Structure formats: C-alpha cells, structure tokens
Amino acid sequence: MDQEKIGKFIATCRKEQGLTQAVLAEKLNITDRAVSKWETGRSLPDAAIMPELCDILNININDLFSGERIGMDQYQEMAEQHLLEMRKAEELTNRKLLSLEVVIGYTSSITFLVMVFVASFVEMPAWVRVLMIAVGASAFAFGMTNCLKIEREAGYYECPECGETYIPSMKAVVLAPHIGRSRKMTCLYCGNRAYHKKVLTK
Numbered sequence: 001m002d003q004e005k006i007g008k009f010i011a012t013c014r015k016e017q018g019l020t021q022a023v024l025a026e027k028l029n030i031t032d033r034a035v036s037k038w039e040t041g042r043s044l045p046d047a048a049i050m051p052e053l054c055d056i057l058n059i060n061i062n063d064l065f066s067g068e069r070i071g072m073d074q075y076q077e078m079a080e081q082h083l084l085e086m087r088k089a090e091e092l093t094n095r096k097l098l099s100l101e102v103v104i105g106y107t108s109s110i111t112f113l114v115m116v117f118v119a120s121f122v123e124m125p126a127w128v129r130v131l132m133i134a135v136g137a138s139a140f141a142f143g144m145t146n147c148l149k150i151e152r153e154a155g156y157y158e159c160p161e162c163g164e165t166y167i168p169s170m171k172a173v174v175l176a177p178h179i180g181r182s183r184k185m186t187c188l189y190c191g192n193r194a195y196h197k198k199v200l201t202k
C-alpha cells in the first residue's frame with residue numbers, strides 16, 4: 001500500500017467534494033490533525049471509519065486502498081456519462097418536437113382562418129366556398145391531431161404529488177383542460193388529479 005499516494009488521493013477527493021480538512025474531520029468525528037496526517041502520508045484512516053470516509057468522498061474501499069479510482073467505479077462513471085448524454089439527446093429531440101408542434105398549430109390555424117375569410121368575403125360560386133371551408137377545416141383538424149400527438153409523446157407529464165413522470169393516454173390528453181403545456185389529468189401512479197407539468201426528460 002502506497003501511503004503517500006493514498007494520502008494525496010484522499011486530499012483530491014476531499015477537495016472535489018468541496019470539503020475542508022476541518023469539515024471532513026467533523027463529519028467523521030475525528031480531529032483535523034488526523035486528516036492532515038492521512039493526506040501527508042504519515043498514517044492511514046482506521047478501518048472502522050473507512051466505510052464512512054469512502055461514502056463522504058464518493059469512492060469505494062478499493063479506490064481508497066489503490067489511491068485512485070479503479071475498476072467498477074470507472075465503469076460506473078462511464079455509465080453515468082452515457083446516461084447523461086442520452087438524457088441530453090432525448091431533451092433535444094423533445095424540444096424540437098414541441099417547436100414543430102407550435103409551427104404545425106399556427107400553420108393549420110392560419111390556413112383555416114384564411115380559407116374561411118376568403119370564402120366569406122370573396123365573390124365565388126357556392127360550391128367553391130364550401131370546398132374552401134372544407135379544405136380549411138381538414139387542414140385544421142389534421143394539424144390539431146398532430147399537435148395533440150406530439151403533445152402526448154414529446155417528453156413526459158410530471159405529477160406534483162408523487163413526482164413520478166408518465167405518458168398519458170391520448171384520450172386523457174384530448175379531454176384534459178390545459179394552461180400552456182400543463183394539463184389537468186389524473187396521475188397514473190398516485191391518482192392525484194391536478195395540473196401536471198410537461199417535462200422534457202424523466
């Protein structure tokens with residue numbers, strides 16, 4: 001065991017956690033002189049406080065003895081990094097989908113309004129008038145259906161009561177009163193009925 005290496009490692013981890021020697025000592029119920037002794041390689045922590053020390057420093061016993069992060073821990077870190085990247089990718093996708101929803105919503109609504117406006121105020125045969133309103137209404141219905149689909153599928157709804165996130169049924173989305181992107185729905189986990197906020201990731 002390389003006492004000096006372990007000492008430096010403890011110091012590095014302690015600083016990573018934003019702790020002073022005094023604060024670490026207090027957490028472990030020992031003197032800060034003891035912490036100083038470990039870090040300068042003059043002594044090793046007692047076996048009895050090692051688990052708690054590792055816990056505070058966010059390392060495992062193997063790391064502590066090796067004086068560096070090794071094995072499983074590196075693996076874990078990489079897994080966490082990957083999870084973080086996946087989360088970011090999901091967030092970006094959902095953000096794009098929700099922007100697309102806004103575009104579809106406005107385009108179909110404006111199409112509908114223009115068609116109705118033209119059909120109402122421009123001279124034309126009656127059947128053209130009917131056709132224009134029908135086309136406008138179809139565009140509107142098509143747009144709204146897609147908006148609701150995106151609204152349901154992009155991201156999740158978060159229950160303020162139990163904190164769970166979920167994707168509601170299409171029916172629940174259609175029937176729910178909404179303020180912005182928050183919809184009044186029943187939580188699939190705890191049954192709480194309230195305005196549930198849209199979140200981009202779990």
Ligand SMILES: [Zn+2]
Nearest residue numbers: 159162187190
């Ligand atoms: Zn809930």
